[in-house]
Amino acid sequence: MEFLSYIVSGISLGSIYALIALGYTMVYGIAKMLNFAHGDIIMVGAFTVFTISTTFGLPPIVGIIGSVIICTVLGVTIEKVAYKPLRQASSLAVLITAIGISYFLQNAALLIFGSGTKSFTSVVNIPMIKLFDGQLTISGETIATIVVSVIIMIALTLFINHTKPGKAMLAVSEDRDAAQLMGINVNTTISVTFAIGSALAAVAGTLLCSAYPALSPTTGAMPGIKAFTAAVFGGIGSVPGAMIGGILLGIIENLSKGYISTQFSDAIVFAVLIIVLLVKPTGLMGKKINEKV
């Protein structure tokens, strides 16, 4: 029963990683860049909910909607201001810029909210459920996280495969020039991708802080790196890969915490990544990259 409870909470944590990993993997697939500021969008999302719902006392749903809107605008703005001028630059320049944006967001939050850890009030209002005569309890946050994540992943998959902007995303990710020759506006497609990724980060931040209520300007850093790991684990650029990679990573992390060591769980997570990359360098669902000679 202990095992089952680790698995369930692992799926829940992993769903949050998956939501964040989707942002990394879609941006990588379409804009061909690693947006290391993505983790900090999570933090901005959580602080927005905190400000709207705890400081101003408005209902949680207002906080969530506000957070999604602010993160979407922020993500698109960051892309336009910081990354778009570097479209032709080396990937190293873009990577350094992304790290710069990450520091900028963390320090801006430090300036506005201070360094102290805030106690985040959960936005979830579902009672916990007890199964197997109370041997297995599942918290409302866990249920909400899994349900919300599953809905989002299904919706996203449908969006990508069955709508025009979704098809444009697939086309741009495979061949940017050929996509332009179809009449697809690459800049718009990249903006849409950042918008979706950032909106997902806002949701992930809210869910994360509802389950683990400590909120500080560096809240997004560790989940950001883990989600990046999950994206690479699943095969960076692959949407199903990010989903599977995220959930597996959450389960591995929780099982290591439960059975091996709490302190070592992060090390184990990253060790798994190293092993996967050694055995299958493109990740679980990654595609073989054919370089044109």
Add this chain to the structure above:
Amino acid sequence: MAPLLQVENIEVYYGMIKALKGVSFEVNKGEIVALIGANGAGKTTILHTVSGLLKPKTGKILYNGKDITKTPAHKIVSMGMAHVPEGRRIFSELTVLENIKLGAYTRKDKDQIAESLEYVYERFPRLEERKNQVAGTLSGGEQQMLAMGRALMSNPDFILMDEPSMGLSPLLVSEIFDIIKVINERGTTVLLVEQNAKKALSIADRAYVLETGLISLSGDAKSLMNDNSVKKAYLSE
């Protein structure tokens, strides 16, 4: 009548390297115009510049009398120009039908799109047979047909074709060139880039010979085919 496409003295750079050193040519409505020349002469660069993927440093491109020198590639498509790029550049992870439908990305009228789809299937029956197949699994010839069919889905007045014969068997090359002729006879103007100069000149009305970023020779296709220097350099006679 003003030409459909008028390219005036364009210079194009890849970083510090000057790929086109002042190229001018024109394509009239209804023509098939061939650009021939050796590898690296700048043929593909010209097509990329015309369709907006590359921007010239100097010079001007007029299409239908409109200056499109600075127009982004994705907007040029809806002006009636389609580009079948070198190496097909199909979306190999999508299905054949998804590829074809992306060709109609800029169009809204569902009935007209369906009409174009029917035309493409009529032209390339093999694409209909394989419409649900993942495009990457098609043979080279089928991929070329897909790239052409995809371009036709934008219902173009003007189509740029880059090395449609590349890597195909002689039989398929003839088939592809027959189709280019048919497309042209149906009213689409064609600008054709080919290394297979003999084939290209055999269907073209006029041609330009390109040598390291400059046009060295031009004229109607028949007279170029009998030109001694062309014969020697490009027709391997």
